Amino acid sequence: MRSNRRIRWAAIPVAAALVFVLAGCSTQQLQGWLPTTPGTTNHVNSVIGLWVTSWIVLLGVGIITWVLIIWAIVVYRRRKNQTGLPVQLRYNMPIEIFYTIVPLFLVLGFFFFTARDQADIEKPTANPDTTITVYGKRWAWDFNYMNTSDKSKSVYYQGIQAQELGNGNVDESKLPVLYLPKGKSVKIVLKSRDVIHSFWVVNFLYKKDMIPGKTNYEYFTPLKEGTFTGKCAELCGEYHSLMLFNVKVVSPTEYQAYLDKLAAEGNVGDLGDQYNTNTNQPNNQAPEASAAGSTSSK
Structure with missing residues (x-):
């Protein structure tokens, strides 16, 4: 029994x-x-x-x-009526x-x-088809579509933070959009303009921090067309939850048409480090030393 x-x-x-x-x-x-x-x-x-x-x-x-x-x-x-301890091993x-x-x-x-x-x-891609420099900033994104042979021919998109509509909704039409060509190898250069952010494309199962004074990289090839959600995955301040963007994977032809559209709108060049707002970088000159050496202080 x-x-x-x-x-x-x-x-x-x-x-x-x-x-x-x-x-x-x-x-x-x-x-x-x-x-x-x-x-x-x-x-x-x-x-x-x-x-x-x-x-x-x-x-x-x-x-x-x-x-x-x-x-x-x-x-x-x-067991019932059992006393004492069992044999100890x-x-x-x-x-x-x-x-x-x-x-x-x-x-x-x-x-x-x-x-x-x-x-x-x-593993870095030796000769990527597309190189895009992404800047995280409180609380939006800048996308630089780099022309690696002639930087002056690069084009850019400057984003704003998500616009609230109330009840937890945002205006999707005003979210920053990152365009990627389907089937082409992509190199993403990740930088921050101010504090630590994190670049996360949810459906890509890939995210990486954007640290002031340090450059990080992502390498991948998008294989499916569609629109995918992106967001900052590092608490970066008051409006962190509004630091959203979308990723559109399109055909190479549509991708080139989008770059031509940015160029026609006058968005030519590179929104580089000169627009960073963090003045506390390791190699920056201290404000006191800078003031002491200026003619206005004499």
């Missing part, structure tokens, strides 16, 4: 796991509830694979752990080896696959 009870108790977590597996998974579940679809960029699939595989492994570890906990609770529970070599080696292999495995995918994502 006692062995039957043990079997029934052990069967509960097993049955729960079977119900979960046999219920099937939706497309959203298969990609780990990540806010994207496979193939959005050349890096998205590897991020999804790493994320989902990690959760499958961790779920398996969790199931095994809970089964062992429940089994120990049931098998070694205090102070050392067990197989168990010691098991819970030392298995976690070690798990950690090394996660580290290896994470390092491999990260190295692939961060």
Whole structure:
């Protein structure tokens, strides 16, 4: 009778796991509830694979752990009319080896696959088809579409922060828009004009900080046309929540037409570091020293 009870108790977590597996998974579940679809960029699939595989492994570890906990609770529970303590096991070599080696292999495995995918994502593109310098500023974005052979022929878009309509809504038509050519390799140069921001295109599963005095880079190839949400992912001040933008991935022909439109509007050149408002850079001259050396102070 006692062995039957043990079997029934052990069967509960097993049955729960079977119900979960046999219920099937939706497309959203298969990609780990990540806010994207496979193939959005050349890096998205590897991020999804790493994320989902990690959760499958961790779920398996969790199931095994809970089964062992429940089994120990049931098998070694205090029985009726039982007094005193059960036999105490102070050392067990197989168990010691098991819970030392298995976690070690798990950690090394996660580290290896994470390092491999990260190295692939961060690998610079030797000759990107498109180079765009993005400046984060409180609380909007400037996009410089760079002509690498002649900087004076670059074009730019100067954005403003999201305009509130009330009830938590913003005017989508006035959000800054970053255009990208489908199927072309892109290099994004990330800079900040003031404080720390973070450039995040949600569907691309890729974000990186924009730090004053430091230049960061992103390399990717957009593979699907569409409009995607972008935002600042680093708390940067009072209107951080309004530091929004959209990304439009269009055909190379449409992309070139957009650049021609910016040029026709007179947005030619580069909105560079001269528009930065942070005067506390490491190489900046101290205001006191500057004033002491000026003719007006004499």
